[in-house]
Amino acid sequence: MFSAPPTRRLAPGPVPPQTAHRMVRDELMLDGNARLNLATFVTTWMEPEATALMAECADKNMIDKDEYPRTAELERRCVAILADLWNAPDPDASIGCSTTGSSEACMLAGMALKRRWAQRNADRYPARARPNLVMGVNVQVCWEKFCAYWEVEARTVPMEGDRFHIDPAAATELCDGNTIGVVGILGSTFDGSYEPIADLCAALDDLRERTGLDIPVHVDGASGAMIAPFLDPDLVWDFRLERVVSINTSGHKYGLVYPGVGWVLWRSPDHLPDDLVFRVNYLGGEMPTFALNFSRPGAQVAAQYHTFVRLGHEGFRAVQQATRDVARSLAGDIEALGDFRMLTRGEDLPVLAFTTAPHVTAYDVFDVSRALREHGWLVPAYTFPPHREDLSVLRVVCRNGFSDDLASMLVEDLGRSLPRLRRGVGAATADDADERRRATGFHH
Structure with missing residues (x-):
């Protein structure tokens, strides 16, 4: 008589692969139906061809660019496509990378903002100055995590009345010489509204004229950065605004790819401090890496490029x-x-x-x-x-x-x-x- 293996410790021996597959699959049937999950922004449907392509690439390590050069090339192409979509000054020279999602992308962008501020204030940091980041209270939780993990003071603009996101004037009032940047959100998770990125940049331009403070802007476009270029092309929110130094998006949201891929781009290499980029050669051939993790599958990057090619x-x-x-x-x-x-x-x-x-x-x-x-x-x-x-x-x-x-x-x-x-x-x-x-x- 068959006896089910234990669930919280290893069984003494193996079971047939068909049995293991059936046991796990049967248990997962009790999960909710992903297509009926209207809480998530994450993609829950892709064409069968994309799903098959991801399965073919699941064993490729995205970080191993010497062993999988074509996967690395697809990543570079995706960065160039996004740079062109977001009106970078020189899309072919733009610098960026794939991530596991927007949360990691935001962490990397925040790290770059803090490092550039620290370099400008080397005589004051860390002994006499604590950096801060200004944002609306409606930011995704990853920004709260960034501030906690990297010891940055979070200065948040609260909601007032029927305004459910950042107010440019209120944001500038929170800025000072220790502000590493201001985060604008293109598509708030609370209600789906775009924050006024152009007005935010204009208010910071005025602040520079009045005080000399030159505060950069990062656009958290986790969702909207893959909506606005196609549906709102006249909305100015991206690298057309000189104050915007970096943008992130989720490939696995309105980038139309299954969970596991995000993107972050900088206006130019000058906005990503070189001392944050590490170069390794123990995988065969020297390669730069800038990420919070290391090994991850190349399947989502391949799927992102497939989606770009497929849809145009x-x-x-x-x-x-x-x-x-x-x-x-x-x-x-x-x-x-x-x-x-x-x-x-x-x-x-x-x-x-x-x-x-x-x-x-x-x-x-x-x-x-x-x-x-x-x-x-x-x-x-x-x-x-x-x-x-x-x-x-x-x-x-x-x-x-x-x-x-x-x-x-x-x-x-x-x-x-x-x-x-x-x-x-x-x-x-x-x-x-x-x-x-x-x-x-x-x-x-």
Whole structure:
């Protein structure tokens, strides 16, 4: 009689590969359906050809550029493509690299900002000056981690009223001689809105004229940097602004690649201090490396280049326009139910954020999130940061593969849940508030 191997220690001996595969696959069936996960910005669908290509490249070590020179070349091509897309002064000379995602890319960009500031203030740092970084309170958690890990003071601009992201004037008031840079977000994870990058740069230009402080800007384009070039080409947010020295994006978000790839680019080699770039030769041939990790698969880089080749500019525009159209239509359908107030409608990122209407008292957004989970949908409910902790919202992220049909099903399931919620059936009590928030946690 077959006895299942233990799950928390190694079994005495092996099992057949088919058995191991079936055991793990059966357990993973209990996970949520990724296509119905409307909390995540991460790509949950790719064409079969891209999936096959990733499987073929899974055993290639991205860091081993001497052994896998063509994979390294695909990375360089992707950097050049992004530099051209983001209007770098000289795309072919731009410097950048792939990462495991935007979080690592942000860490690298922050490290470069701090090192350039430290070099300019060598007489004061570290003994007499502590660096700071200015950003909106709506930044992704990786920026909080950066400040904690690299001993940088985080100076955040709070939300006020119906402004849910950074205010340029308030940001400049937080800047001083110890400011290593200001972070602008092209697509806030809280509501999907673009921050006013051009206005932020203009305010910092004025600060330089008044005080002599010359503060660089990094654009966290985790999502929007792969939306705006195709859908909002007249929006000036990128290297067309001289104050923007670096940009990051997630290839695995609206770059349309499965999880595991991000990108960071600098305006020129001058903006990436050379002492942060390490050169190794023990893999055969000397190669530069600038990353927080070392070995990682080349599959995602190959998939990113495949996606660039497959879609081209017009293909990307069509895909991103379709997701924005779905988001706008979905926002109208949800609003028509009568119980919700829309904060954003997919006008920037294909993301909509909404809360309950003032007349709704029998339930809140956390109850809605739990009700939708019963239908298989993962829709996060969360509170906003200071000074809008009073505002709790639901957020829906529309991605490639989330079709009009799926959006219609979501609205139908939401509509089916409302009669019960309006009667207070299934709504949690005040004593359950902490448990509800844990159960419907915020996802970046």
